[in-house]
Amino acid sequence: MRILIVEDDAVLANGLMVGLRLNGFTAEPVGTLADARAALDTSDFAAIVLDLMLPDGSGLDLLTGLRSKGVQTPVLLLTARDQTRDRVDGLDAGADDYLGKPFDLDELSARLRAILRRGEGRAAPVIHWNGLVLDPAAQSGALHGNAIRFSRREFAVLHALIERPSHILSKSQIEERLYGWQEDVESNAVEVHIHHLRAKLGRDFIETVRGLGYRLAPEDCPAACR
Numbered sequence: 714m715r716i717l718i719v720e721d722d723a724v725l726a727n728g729l730m731v732g733l734r735l736n737g738f739t740a741e742p743v744g745t746l747a748d749a750r751a752a753l754d755t756s757d758f759a760a761i762v763l764d765l766m767l768p769d770g771s772g773l774d775l776l777t778g779l780r781s782k783g784v785q786t787p788v789l790l791l792t793a794r795d796q797t798r799d800r801v802d803g804l805d806a807g808a809d810d811y812l813g814k815p816f817d818l819d820e821l822s823a824r825l826r827a828i829l830r831r832g833e834g835r836a837a838p839v840i841h842w843n844g845l846v847l848d849p850a851a852q853s854g855a856l857h858g859n860a861i862r863f864s865r866r867e868f869a870v871l872h873a874l875i876e877r878p879s880h881i882l883s884k885s886q887i888e889e890r891l892y893g894w895q896e897d898v899e900s901n902a903v904e905v906h907i908h909h910l911r912a913k914l915g916r917d918f919i920e921t922v923r924g925l926g927y928r929l930a931p932e933d934c935p936a937a938c939r
């Protein structure tokens with residue numbers, strides 16, 4: 714999942730980018746409100762990690778602006794301003810969660826997974842589809858009870874597809890989930906990951922919709938047999 718980090722401390726922002734990527738996210742850091750607005754105008758993000766104290770204003774200005782436009786992207790406030798009144802103001806302004814500095818990276822990742830689950834309309838920490846059980850927290854999966862090892866990017870592709878299994882994802886949409894702005898993308902990278910996933914899950918588990926992209930095959934197993 715692609716996450717926008719709005720944080721003006723370059724060292725912290727870089728640490729967040731690296732740490733979140735190790736937890737299965739593709740994280741893009743920016744340091745100002747202006748850069749954040751430009752990023753949101755040109756790219757889609759699953760969630761935003763937002764500092765309040767930025768060089769060109771308050772993160773609350775960005776948050777209230779997004780909510781006034783009807784933008785529902787989950788926002789987690791991450792700030793040193795951690796008094797009760799600050800938390801109340803942030804949550805009432807439309808934030809989905811609030812975490813004070815200093816913080817634990819594992820907790821931040823868990824909170825992001827929680828708000829993303831709610832956005833997807835599910836409460837369970839694992840996702841089921843056609844005998845596959847996917848655990849985003851552990852970055853692991855099992856098919857019909859048999860554990861399967863995935864590379865980080867194989868897991869990211871599968872996670873993207875299973876979030877909306879009947880929805881077709883284009884090659885470019887999958888690439889956006891896998892690679893950051895500064896990363897080079899080989900022309901056949903998505904095809905390679907899909908090939909590896911089919912080798913592990915079965916050739917018919919992922920469908921190719923010619924000219925459009927990829928989606929998971931329709932679910933044919935009732936809930937009782939999963």
